[in-house]
Each structure stands twice: as C-alpha cells, then as structure tokens.
Amino acid sequence: MRIQVNGSSVETVPAITIEGLLQQLGYENQMVAVAINASCVPRQTFAEQSLQESDIIEILAPMAGG
C-alpha cells in the first residue's frame, strides 16, 4: 500500500505497524515521535498501531531549539 511519510510517498506491505514502518525506513535505533493524520501516536503503541492506505505520517526527531 502507499502512504505519505514526511511529505514523500512510501510503498509498504498492507497494514504495516508503525514499528514495522520505522524499521523499513531505518529508524529502528533512533528515538522518534510519530503522528498519523495529524494525531499524536503514543510511543508505547508503535508495535500495535497499524497503518492504512493513504495515511499521512509525520516522523519527528529531537532537535536543538531556542
């Protein structure tokens, strides 16, 4: 299926979990925050939460800030 990740189109297996998507994109060793369709997804649920066709995903990482 096709989803949007940080503004880019990404092809995944159907009903992939967030954890699976993070592995596919090479984030497995990195701490990130994730939003699906502009809703915050708690980190504890990354392994269970599965995605659907056309979902819009934002993956955020810590950055320096003022």
Place this chain on the structure above:
Amino acid sequence: MWKVGDQTLSSRLLIGSARYPSPEVLQTSIEASGAEIVTVSLRRESALQNKAQGDSRFWDYLRSHARYLLPNTAGCSSVKEAVLTAQLARDFFETNWIKLEVIGNDETLQPDPFATVEAARILCREGFEVFPYTTEDLIVAEKLVEAGCRIVMPWGSPIGSGQGLRHVEALQSLRAHLPGITLIVDAGIGRPSHAAKALELGFDAVLLNTAVALAKDPPLMASAFKHAVIAGRQAYEAGAMEASSRAHASTPSIGMPFWHQESSL
C-alpha cells in the same frame, strides 16, 4: 530558590540549545551557565542515516545531563500545529512542560497573540504547563492567565535580535499587574546587562539562546549570564535606591578639616 510550575529551581537562567558551533561547545556552555532548564525542539526527520547520526550527540548529552527539558513549538504558525507539536513533545520528552510559540509573522517572528491564547487554553485544559512566548502586551498576558497559564514569557525584543529590553515601561507594567504569575523574559536578550536589567525589574527569570551561542566564546558568555542573573535578582531583592535629578554628596560634611571652614569664611 524560585518556583516554576511545580518545580523548585536555583538558577534563574533558562538556556536554548540551538546555533552553537558544535555539540562540545553546547555542552560546556550549558554547564558554565548553571541553567537547569534547557529548551529543545522536535522536527521532521529525514530518512537519511547520516543526518540522524549528526543529531544524536546533542540529544545524548541533553538526555543525560539537562535537569529539565523544555520542548518548544517553534516553527508553528497555527493553533492546530502547535497543539499537535505539544502533544508529540509531551510523549517524546516525557514532560508536560511546553514552550508555546505560535508565530504570526515570519519576518519579525512576532507571536500571533490570538492563536497563542487559543492554543494555551487547549493545552492548559489537557494538563500542560504552558510557557507562552508573547509580546509585552498586558491584555494578551491577562488572557493567557485567564486561559490557565501560570507562566508568561514576554519578549524583550525580537527573537535573535540581541536588542535587549525595548519597552521597559510595558515590562514594568506587566510585572506590576501580574504579581502572582511567573514572568520570564524570553527573546531579544543580547548582553548580560540586559538579563540583569530584567531581573532588577522583578522578572523571575530570562530565557536566551543566541546571545550565548553566537558569542566569540560561548562558555565564557554563559558564565557572564549566570552571574548577571544572580546580580539582577539580588539587586531586586535588595531594593534599589530611587534615581534623583540632583547630586547628593555621599561623604558626610561634618568633621571637615579647618581649612575647609576657613575658605568659607
């Protein structure tokens, strides 16, 4: 010691983590500043592995050394974006503190007061401790307090400008009208004397970033700010004398030697 939210702190300096020449300089600067609160951000990540590695040193240090992290909503220009960023930051950084920044003009980086108040109301209702970045406008500050904020952060002058406190009378008015609210000057501080001035006016603390990060020697400047904030607060507590338009001799005139008395004869 002073209180911010439910925490008791000793340092009245809050420091940002951006724009330092290297992660090592960031680290030594934060240590030299004595700051207990360090601001951080959450941004869209690129899938490129090298970028992820570049950022990890900064994060590894802050995660293990900063006493309190204060995530911000920098870059947000709508209520919806700011609320979502705050929710993500709460989950990621495991804190209910959020520096709420909703920018209304990309050039001046002025906060959007209407969106800031609306976002503050939503976030306070959701249990956040909101640190709203605002102007020195009293009515906006009062609306933020009505929305549930216990902390208000007026700018001294535009972000990163280093101009110091542009509207001192307005800041004094804020302090006078909101005696029970924690007031932190955020943005525009360029020199330690600006920070000392804010504390002398009775502000509880200052938040700054660029003034340290872009100094020629950031750790030394961080130390200068540490001392300026202490000096400003002590001066406020000591109660400064009133300024006068006339000169007043500070040395007593009684007991002057005889030749002074002769010359006046």
